[in-house]
Amino acid sequence: METVIQIENLCKSFGDNHVLNNISLSIPKGSVFGLLGPNGAGKTTTMRIMSCLIEPTSGEITILGKKISTNKDDIRRLIGCVTESPGIYDKLSVWDNLDFIAACHDIPEPKRSARIEELLRQFDLWEKRDAHASSLSKGMKQKVSIISALLHDPDVLFFDEVTANLDPVSIRKLKDMIRNWAANGKTIIFCSHVLSEIDELCNEFAIIRKHVISLTTPQQFREEWSVYNVELELASHHDQAERILAQMPEVLSHQRVDNRFQIKIDNPDTSNQLLLKQLVSADIPVTYIEKLSVSLEDSYLSLLQKVQEGK
Amino acid sequence: MPTHVIKREWKEVFASKSLLVTNLLAPLIILGLAILTTSSAQNAQLEFILNTVKLMNPMLNVLDSQGPIVIGRFYFLVFLIVPAMLPLTLATSSIITEKMTGSLETVLVTPISTKQFLLGKILAFSIPSVVVTWVIQAIFLVFIFTSYADAALFFPVTFIASMVVLAPLLSLIAVTLSVIVSSRVSNISAAQQFGIIIVLPILGMAISQVIFLSMMSNPLVYMAIVLVCSVIAIVTFQVSVKLFSRENIISNWKA
Numbered sequence: 317m318e319t320v321i322q323i324e325n326l327c328k329s330f331g332d333n334h335v336l337n338n339i340s341l342s343i344p345k346g347s348v349f350g351l352l353g354p355n356g357a358g359k360t361t362t363m364r365i366m367s368c369l370i371e372p373t374s375g376e377i378t379i380l381g382k383k384i385s386t387n388k389d390d391i392r393r394l395i396g397c398v399t400e401s402p403g404i405y406d407k408l409s410v411w412d413n414l415d416f417i418a419a420c421h422d423i424p425e426p427k428r429s430a431r432i433e434e435l436l437r438q439f440d441l442w443e444k445r446d447a448h449a450s451s452l453s454k455g456m457k458q459k460v461s462i463i464s465a466l467l468h469d470p471d472v473l474f475f476d477e478v479t480a481n482l483d484p485v486s487i488r489k490l491k492d493m494i495r496n497w498a499a500n501g502k503t504i505i506f507c508s509h510v511l512s513e514i515d516e517l518c519n520e521f522a523i524i525r526k527h528v529i530s531l532t533t534p535q536q537f538r539e540e541w542s543v544y545n546v547e548l549e550l551a552s553h554h555d556q557a558e559r560i561l562a563q564m565p566e567v568l569s570h571q572r573v574d575n576r577f578q579i580k581i582d583n584p585d586t587s588n589q590l591l592l593k594q595l596v597s598a599d600i601p602v603t604y605i606e607k608l609s610v611s612l613e614d615s616y617l618s619l620l621q622k623v624q625e626g627k
Numbered sequence: 628m629p630t631h632v633i634k635r636e637w638k639e640v641f642a643s644k645s646l647l648v649t650n651l652l653a654p655l656i657i658l659g660l661a662i663l664t665t666s667s668a669q670n671a672q673l674e675f676i677l678n679t680v681k682l683m684n685p686m687l688n689v690l691d692s693q694g695p696i697v698i699g700r701f702y703f704l705v706f707l708i709v710p711a712m713l714p715l716t717l718a719t720s721s722i723i724t725e726k727m728t729g730s731l732e733t734v735l736v737t738p739i740s741t742k743q744f745l746l747g748k749i750l751a752f753s754i755p756s757v758v759v760t761w762v763i764q765a766i767f768l769v770f771i772f773t774s775y776a777d778a779a780l781f782f783p784v785t786f787i788a789s790m791v792v793l794a795p796l797l798s799l800i801a802v803t804l805s806v807i808v809s810s811r812v813s814n815i816s817a818a819q820q821f822g823i824i825i826v827l828p829i830l831g832m833a834i835s836q837v838i839f840l841s842m843m844s845n846p847l848v849y850m851a852i853v854l855v856c857s858v859i860a861i862v863t864f865q866v867s868v869k870l871f872s873r874e875n876i877i878s879n880w881k882a
Contacts, residue, residue: 330878367736370874392738399736403729407642408635419631420737448642464733 317344320472320503321366326375328361335361337527339375343505343520348498350514350521351507354620357525359507360400363474366505367397379472393421396465397474404460406450410441413449413460414467421468428467435463438493440486454481462490473497476507491517515612523616529623534612541615541622542608544571544578546588549603550595551575557600566590578608629739632747633754640717640755650717651759654709658763661702662770668695699771700781703764703790704838710760710798711830714752718805719822720815721748726876727815741871748806749864753798760794789849793837796856801830803863810871833859 321343328336336358343349351359364370366377368388377384379391404413411432418428436442439459449457458481465473475494479487494504494517508514514521515534523530530537539545550557554575561567561579566587570579581587584607595602640646725731734744768787771778804826812818837852 364877369732369735369877389738389740392736395736397732397736399729399732401729403731403733405635405639405730406728407639412635412638416631416635417733417737420734420739422738461733 317346319343320345320347320380321349321505322378323362323366324376324378326362326365326377327373328358328365328370329373334526336365336372336524339524339528341522341528341531343503345503346498346501347519348494348504348506348517350518351505351524352509352511352514352521352616353524353529359524360476362524363397363399363476363505363507367395367474368392393468394470395472395474396468396470398458398461398465398476398478400476400480404449404457404464407448409446409448410436410452410460411445414463417464418467423468431467431469432463435466439463455483455486458482459486471502473502473504474507475504477509478506479508479510479513511612511616523619525623530619537619538610538612538615539584541619542580542610543614543618544569544580545584545608545610546579546581546591546605547608548577548579548591548595548605549575550577551601551603553598553600556598557595560594560598560600561591564591564594575603629743629747629750632739632744633751636721636748636751637755646717650713654713654759654763657706657709658766661699661705661767665695665699665702665771666774668698696771696775696778696781699767699775699778700786701838703767703771703782704834706760706764706767707790707793707797707834707837708830709763710753710756710794711801711826711834713756713759714798714802715805715822715826716819718748718752718802719809719818719826721752722806722809722876723812723815723818732877735873735877741868741873745803745806745867745871746864749799749802749867752802752805753795757795757798760798761791764791764794783846785846785849789846789853792853793856796853796860797830797833797837799860800833800856800863801826803860803867804829807863807867807870810867810876 319342321341323339323341323343326336326339327334339358339362341349351362353359361370365372365384366379368384368391372384380394382390382394384391405416408416414432414436415428418432423431433442436445439462441456441459441463444452444456449460452460458478462478465475479490482490491513494506498504498519506514506518518534520531520533521537522528530541532540548557554572557577558570558572561570561577566582568580568582570577579591581591588605588607592602592605722731725734764787768782771782805822808821808825809818812821833856
């Protein structure tokens with residue numbers, strides 16, 4: 317698949333503060349790529365470097381074949397960016413805000429007005445076009461900020477906490493739009509602390525904490541970092557079952573809670589059958605065995621705990 | 628020409644009516660004061676000023692009856708403070724305000740160049756103040772030429788033209804310095820304090836030199852002053868572009 321963004325050995329320091337250390341990523345066309353990490357991990361800095369707002373200390377980023385070190389103006393025409401806080405002019409109307417940003421992108425009239433109208437209608441803000449930005453709710457301001465990033469129909473979108481302040485209906489609508497854009501070949505870099513959004517939207521994501529800790533898909537990540545992925549309930553013979561669990565190489569860890577066992581098992585889809593077979597052949601009465609639905613959040617916390625223990 | 632930046636700045640200023648009124652009040656007060664002082668000047672009270680002018684500029688053979696016109700000429704020079712002073716508050720807070728509201732980031736991710744962005748801001752603040760200055764200069768000239776028969780002697784065309792050209796030059800220098808200050812500080816109050824500390828003394832010195840030199844000199848000196856101010860305006864703008872570091876502005880600021 318065609319690579320749209322190539323990050324090679326990216327480092328960034330602010331004085332003695334080393335924010336990014338040797339980050340390398342490859343992001344394919346038409347993907348929704350998540351950036352995750354604790355506060356201060358360097359997500360926003362990475363976004364800002366990709367958006368040509370700040371310079372890397374070393375390393376290179378190539379976006380759609382153009383190197384960021386030498387082609388900033390070209391890259392700015394190819395990207396759209398929604399930053400953490402909605403940066404709009406409070407004293408101007410919604411229309412004037414968008415008209416100004418469109419003019420900064422050199423979008424000529426009448427194409428400019430047509431594009432602004434199209435997006436305002438798409439985001440349910442057409443009725444608010446003449447309203448002063450200061451009179452808008454935070455969610456509406458966020459929508460204006462998102463529209464600003466879309467005015468020039470960019471191929472690559474950087475979204476930093478883009479759903480912040482939006483109501484559930486707007487979030488759902490935006491998620492549908494993001495899926496649509498990706499299906500139409502746009503590449504979206506999605507930075508969020510809401511793990512369910514990463515889980516729902518991203519084809520792949522990277523967890524960074526100054527460097528890349530993990531690069532995976534949500535499904536793989538859940539399987540790899542879940543604490544327990546199978547729950548088993550027995551009517552009796554708990555000690556005997558515990559011995560069987562301890563001997564099975566597929567069982568990576570387990571804990572007993574009353575008459576239940578929570579188990580981390582390698583490849584639960586196939587290993588569950590094996591476990592059940594072993595227990596039944598030992599005449600242990602299994603009340604139920606169930607594959608646990610593991611949230612990305614649990615897996616993420618599990619990874620961060622491991623990283624901290626490793627430290 | 629970054630007309631979209633200029634238009635946006637103007638729309639923001641026009642959205643604040645109180646700001647407009649307070650900004651227009653100062654030049655009107657200066658104009659009123661100039662007309663009132665000139666017309667009410669009594670020759671007996673002007674001996675010191677007339678003697679000083681005679682000493683400074685032997686070319687001006689000042690008669691006692693021409694005293695009020697000399698006062699008028701002095702005020703005509705004082706008007707040069709207006710294009711420098713008027714946009715100061717807005718210019719010093721322009722970039723820092725955008726940093727704090729986050730709108731600067733929205734603009735800086737677009738392909739707009741630093742030169743376009745800064746030039747737009749500088750012209751947006753300079754143009755109205757220059758227009759206001761030209762209007763009060765025009766009103767004052769009408770007053771002088773209709774009130775005093777010898778006005779042409781103290782207000783030759785070269786002198787008037789120089790003062791008219793100096794208005795935008797001094798405004799551009801002041802606004803550019805203010806924008807530099809605004810892009811280097813971390814909060815609005817610091818911007819305004821630094822602006823007053825840095826911009827006003829420099830301009831005060833420049834304007835006093837202009838006043839001093841033009842009171843004592845011939846047309847060639849006026850032209851030299853215009854030339855020097857033009858060079859300073861261009862150099863100041865180039866420096867502002869060099870000093871405008873997107874990285875520092877985005878990364879190093881505190882609300």
